[in-house]
Amino acid sequence: MRYIMLISFFLVALYSCGQEVANKTDYPLQVGDIHFDPKIDDPNFTLCDQNNVWQYYNFAKGLQYNGEKARIVEHFINKLKVKEHEVESGFLTIRFIVNCKGQTGRYRLQGMDKDYQAKVFNEYLTSQLVKLTKQLDGWIVGQYQGKTYDYYQYLTFKIEKGKLVEIMP
Amino acid sequence: MKKFFYFLILFVPAHAYCQPNCNVYKMNNDESCYKACILATEAEASQGTKRSQLQFDKAIELCPSLDYAYFEKAVPYLKRGDFITWKKLIDKAVELNPKGHLGYRGWCRYQFLRDYRGAILDFERLDSIISYDIGYSANGDYHLNVAKALCYKAIGDKHRANEIIQNQLTQKDYSPMPYDYLHLGVLKMEIGDLNGGIDCLKKSIEINDYLAEPYYYLGLIYKKQKKSKEYKENMEKAKSYYLKGYKCLDLYTHIMDKIYLADIEKELKINN
Numbered sequence: 001m002r003y004i005m006l007i008s009f010f011l012v013a014l015y016s017c018g019q020e021v022a023n024k025t026d027y028p029l030q031v032g033d034i035h036f037d038p039k040i041d042d043p044n045f046t047l048c049d050q051n052n053v054w055q056y057y058n059f060a061k062g063l064q065y066n067g068e069k070a071r072i073v074e075h076f077i078n079k080l081k082v083k084e085h086e087v088e089s090g091f092l093t094i095r096f097i098v099n100c101k102g103q104t105g106r107y108r109l110q111g112m113d114k115d116y117q118a119k120v121f122n123e124y125l126t127s128q129l130v131k132l133t134k135q136l137d138g139w140i141v142g143q144y145q146g147k148t149y150d151y152y153q154y155l156t157f158k159i160e161k162g163k164l165v166e167i168m169p
Numbered sequence: 170m171k172k173f174f175y176f177l178i179l180f181v182p183a184h185a186y187c188q189p190n191c192n193v194y195k196m197n198n199d200e201s202c203y204k205a206c207i208l209a210t211e212a213e214a215s216q217g218t219k220r221s222q223l224q225f226d227k228a229i230e231l232c233p234s235l236d237y238a239y240f241e242k243a244v245p246y247l248k249r250g251d252f253i254t255w256k257k258l259i260d261k262a263v264e265l266n267p268k269g270h271l272g273y274r275g276w277c278r279y280q281f282l283r284d285y286r287g288a289i290l291d292f293e294r295l296d297s298i299i300s301y302d303i304g305y306s307a308n309g310d311y312h313l314n315v316a317k318a319l320c321y322k323a324i325g326d327k328h329r330a331n332e333i334i335q336n337q338l339t340q341k342d343y344s345p346m347p348y349d350y351l352h353l354g355v356l357k358m359e360i361g362d363l364n365g366g367i368d369c370l371k372k373s374i375e376i377n378d379y380l381a382e383p384y385y386y387l388g389l390i391y392k393k394q395k396k397s398k399e400y401k402e403n404m405e406k407a408k409s410y411y412l413k414g415y416k417c418l419d420l421y422t423h424i425m426d427k428i429y430l431a432d433i434e435k436e437l438k439i440n441n
Contacts, residue, residue: 027219032249055217055249057420070429091282093250114284116256154250158283166283169422 032152034097034106045097045105047150053097054151056169059142063153063169066138072155073167079132083124086162090119092129095154098139104153107134121159129157188213189237205232209241217245236265240273247277248421271295272313276306280422285320292317308419311346312337319425322356331356347377348417348424355386355426363390381410382417385428388436401437408433 028035033053036043047053056063063069090113097106107130113119120126133155142151158166191206205228212224225242228235243258259277263270275291278284292313295303303313318333334353338345354369367390370383388403410416411433417424 027222029219031217031222031245032251057248060420062418062420062423067431068429069423070431091252093252095250110251110253112253114287116253118253152249156250156252156282168281168283 032095034095034108034152036106042105045103046099047097048100048148049150052149054142054144054149056098056142056151056153058151059144064140064142065136066140069167071138072136075136076129076132076157076164076167080128080164082162082164086125088121088125088162089160090114090121091156091158092121092126093154093156094130094133095152096133097150098142098153099150100141100148102139102141104134104136104139125159125162189235194232199232202232202235205229205235205238209235209238212238213241216241217249234265236262236269239265240270247281252282268295268299271298272304273307276311276313276316279316279320280306280308280419283323285323289317289320289324292320305346310348310419310424312343312349315346315349315352318356319352322352322359323425327356327360331360345376347380348426349373350376351380351383351386351417352426354383358386358390358393363393366390379410379415380417381407381415381433382426382428384410385433385436386426392436404433404436408437 030053032055063072065072090111093110093112095108095110096104098104109126109130111119111121111126139153142149154169156168157164158168188210189206191203191210194200194203194206208224208231209228212221212228215221222242222245225238228238229242232238239258240262243255243262246252246255246258255277259270259274263274271291272295275288275295278291279288292303295313305312306316314337315334318330318337321327321333322330331353334349334356337343338349338353350369350373354366354373356366357363357369358366367387370387370390373380373383384403384407388400388407391397391400391403407428408430411428411430417427
């Protein structure tokens with residue numbers, strides 16, 4: 001029980017960190033910036049340049065992963081366990097940073113229903129998706145003109161009646 | 170001639186979602202909206218920055234009906250995976266100017282989220298409120314009718330998708346886009362029209378011979394037809410093209426019917 005409560009707290013904390021309200025005026029320096037939070041982030045995960053974190057699309061190569069996206073899809077399809085009679089549908093986005101060494105950290109979640117409203121998915125599904133995302137170890141280091149960069153990446157999972165039907169981007 | 174120019178200045182921007190013509194506001198003596206429009210167009214250059222987002226807010230404050238400011242303010246949220254905030258902002262732009270933004274919103278629902286049903290609703294609503302062509306995707310790769318067809322395919326209505334693409338390709342003055350015949354060829358293969366699929370995929374190669382995908386799907390069709398020589402030749406060609414970087418690419422997300430190297434290698438492995 002204690003374990004479930006801790007996980008739930010962790011997920012809610014992650015979820016709330018990812019939110020920005022449309023009319024909020026205290027914007028981060030860049031939309032979507034993820035700052036280190038000692039309560040949930042691994043202190044051993046470091047960035048090469050915290051003032052210059054790129055977005056994955058800045059490299060103009062799409063999603064960069066060893067074995068390409070096919071390998072990511074295979075990873076989730078093979079390992080995600082789905083409960084029978086599950087009814088939840090929507091989108092769950094996990095955003096994180098790939099540093100200049102290809103390591104990942106600062107994971108944040110955003111759950112959304114089919115009407116684009118905030119949604120908290122059940123813990124069984126969410127914790128699996130977070131765990132499986134953290135297991136991905138083939139992220140390619142972002143490079144541009146011979147220099148390496150940290151970058152933001154996200155994965156969006158489209159869920160229909162508890163089943164994973166698509167992974168984006 | 171002068172009247173024609175006034176017509177262009179006043180009406181053309183209403184139907185486009187590129188940068189607005191701020192002079193429209195000036196001509197109407199609407200100083201607040203003119204200033205807002207200038208602010209918003211300047212802010213676009215530093216997309217996603219705090220300064221840019223604040224500038225859009227200022228523009229919206231000065232001119233609450235400026236749909237362009239909502240539209241541009243929304244873009245970085247979309248690209249960076251905050252779809253809830255994106256939707257709130259793009260909905261406001263659509264509310265203010267449905268003709269200008271419904272096609273874009275529908276395209277993004279398809280491209281970024283594979284929200285097929287939502288995208289179809291937007292495309293069809295746009296079609297119902299305009300009397301002209303519904304236009305093209307934001308990245309310029311698709312006519313929105315073809316995007317709509319792909320959404321129908323994804324929800325299982327492949328025959329309807331086939332009809333929509335075929336109809337689009339026969340429209341007067343329509344030039345096929347880079348992936349039209351690839352998608353149509355794959356669709357025909359999926360509905361069992363193998364010879365139709367071959368014709369379309371060959372046409373795709375004729376129009377744009379910089380993709381591995383048509384060769385891969387041609388290979389699959391030849392495999393179904395038990396033409397092993399043609400199957401293998403096309404798979405080998407797909408592999409060599411893929412390794413040269415000739416493949417479907419979208420900077421933000423993946424293209425429907427895109428293949429990966431693993432797909433080709435799996436085929437070659439099975440049949441060696």
